[in-house]
Amino acid sequence: QPLLQSSVSHDPLEIIQIYGASDNETKSESGVPEVPVPADDTPEVLNKALSGLSSRWKNWWVRGILTPAMISFFFIIIYLGPMVLMMIVLCIQIKCFHEIITIGYSVYHSYHLPWFRTLSWYFLLCVNYFFYGETVTDYFFTLVQREEPLRILSKYHRFISFALYLTGFCMFVLSLVKKHYRLQFYMFGWTHVTLLIVVTQSHLIIHNLFEGMIWFIVPISCVICNDIMAYMFGFFFGRTPLIKLSPKKTWEGFIGGFFATIVFGILLSYVMSGYRFFVCPVEFNNDSNSFTVDCKPSELFQLQDYGLPPVLQSITGWTIVKLYPFQIHSIALSAFASIMGPFGGFFASGFKRAFKIKDFANTIPGHGGIMDRFDCQYLMATFVNVYIASFIRGPNPSKVIQQLLALRPDQQLHIFNSLKAHLTEKGLLPLLEEAA
Numbered sequence: 001q002p003l004l005q006s007s008v009s010h011d012p013l014e015i016i017q018i019y020g021a022s023d024n025e026t027k028s029e030s031g032v033p034e035v036p037v038p039a040d041d042t043p044e045v046l047n048k049a050l051s052g053l054s055s056r057w058k059n060w061w062v063r064g065i066l067t068p069a070m071i072s073f074f075f076i077i078i079y080l081g082p083m084v085l086m087m088i089v090l091c092i093q094i095k096c097f098h099e100i101i102t103i104g105y106s107v108y109h110s111y112h113l114p115w116f117r118t119l120s121w122y123f124l125l126c127v128n129y130f131f132y133g134e135t136v137t138d139y140f141f142t143l144v145q146r147e148e149p150l151r152i153l154s155k156y157h158r159f160i161s162f163a164l165y166l167t168g169f170c171m172f173v174l175s176l177v178k179k180h181y182r183l184q185f186y187m188f189g190w191t192h193v194t195l196l197i198v199v200t201q202s203h204l205i206i207h208n209l210f211e212g213m214i215w216f217i218v219p220i221s222c223v224i225c226n227d228i229m230a231y232m233f234g235f236f237f238g239r240t241p242l243i244k245l246s247p248k249k250t251w252e253g254f255i256g257g258f259f260a261t262i263v264f265g266i267l268l269s270y271v272m273s274g275y276r277f278f279v280c281p282v283e284f285n286n287d288s289n290s291f292t293v294d295c296k297p298s299e300l301f302q303l304q305d306y307g308l309p310p311v312l313q314s315i316t317g318w319t320i321v322k323l324y325p326f327q328i329h330s331i332a333l334s335a336f337a338s339i340m341g342p343f344g345g346f347f348a349s350g351f352k353r354a355f356k357i358k359d360f361a362n363t364i365p366g367h368g369g370i371m372d373r374f375d376c377q378y379l380m381a382t383f384v385n386v387y388i389a390s391f392i393r394g395p396n397p398s399k400v401i402q403q404l405l406a407l408r409p410d411q412q413l414h415i416f417n418s419l420k421a422h423l424t425e426k427g428l429l430p431l432l433e434e435a436a
Contacts, residue, residue: 066364067228070364070373071224074220074224078213078217081291081293082209082210082213082282082291082293083291085209085213085216086206086209089202089205089206089209090128090202092202092370092374093128093198093199093202094124095363095369095370095371096198096369096370096371096374097120097124097194097195097198097199099360099361099363099369099370099371100194100197100198100360100371101117101120101121101190101191101194102361103355103357103360104116104120104187104190104191104194105117105120114175114177115171115172115175116184116187116191119168119171119172119175119191120191120194122168122171123165123168123191123192123195124195124199125164126161126164126165126168127195127199127200128199129160129161129164130157130158130161130165131199131200131203132203133153133154133157133161134157135203135206135207136150136154137154137157139210139283139284140284141405141406142284143284145405145406172184172188197378198378201377201378201379201381201382202378202381204381204382204384204385205377205381207385208381208384208385208388209282210281210282210283211281211282211388211392211393212278212279212280212281212282213277213278213279213282213293214269214272214273214278214279214301214326215384215388217268217272217278218265218268218269218272218330218333219333219337219380219381219383219384220377220380221264221265221268222261222264222265222268222330222333222334222337222338222341222380223337223341223376223377223380225257225260225261225264225265225337226257226258226260226261226334226337226338226341226342226376227257227345227376229253229256229257229260229261229264230249230253230254230256230257230342231253232253232256233250233252233253233255233256233257233260234248234249234250234252234253234254234256235253237250237252237253237256238250238251238252238253239252240252242254243346245346245349245350245353246345246346246349249342249346254338254342257338258335258338258339261334261337261338262331262334262335262338264334265330265331265333265334265337266327266330266331266334268330269324269326269327269329269330270323270324270327273297273301273324273326273327274301274324276293276294276295276297277293279297279298279300279301279326280293280294280295280297281293281295299325300324300325300326300329300392301324301325301326302324302325303322303323303324304322304323304324304325305320305321305322306320306321306322306323307319307320308320308321329387329391329392332387333383333384333387336380336383337376337380340379340383341376341379341380342376343379344375344376344377344378344379344380345375345376347375348360348371348372348375359372360372
């Protein structure tokens, strides 16, 4: 016991060396300081109104009251348009980063080591500068080329980003304190993993948004639906535990949430596919300096006839149904939200159990922190981005033209002559000239 106390008072990670990596979890984690549990910030009005209920039913009513409020807020920001959505995504990203880093700082600060929190926010700034700079260059090309300062920043964007990161790297090396090197490198890794999980995924969410609001709304709504329906089915019918990391999660909730989410995704996709505001890519209008959402919907969002399998024909009596092709894709999105999405929550549960905390924060009464609500969303964002790149997106003519306009006149002329010769060889150029 004295040896254990001595180890705890100096470096919690030395316990692993003393007792060996094969020791049980209690010994290996006994040196990790517990993070203070946030105080309950449930509004006093709700506490008084629900004072006679058990904690289980109290939590049910708190969630039931605040969930519609959050969904209403979600509808409001959708109505306000893509620019507001992007700003909200940035704010959520910063808040999630803050919640995770605060947990790390609670451990780091207990040893009075400098610079961790300052460097963490500095690296967040660097990574956001890199990602948002890439986005501005891709989607605001004409505006960037029109303004001299922006053109210079765009040209040397990656070099500037690397220089900023290198500055932070040198600051970290200079902040190293004797006898605490291992813990400092541990927290350096903590910061970078947090950046990978939070910032990279939020950047992908914005890329999905530019493909069309429907690629932003449907996946997020499917995750929300699965979370709500899994909770509902688990609350009323749950009997069989699903995973040890989350004792309250049950197979009944998992399966019920899956089928409910599939149906919800198909219905929501049907409603949204009929509106250009949702299906058209978000583009920047150089004349008005604003975002526009207007286009001729692609075949993905045009009703088509689909023949039903014989089994369904015998049940429904229908032989053909009219569906939007996007509804077929929504089944894949809903299935991922229901099957793989919860693993983001399981991952977060394991993280919280490692530090003996119930929630990342107490920002939303009954729901925990912002990260508690968006742990599944980040995994979903990556899947949607990969899905679009693999099965949906083709070559983008507008981006090719943007790249051509950035070339020198002689390079543009060379490409023009090469393309003209190619079209003439294929026999397409005379046809095009006759059509003109």
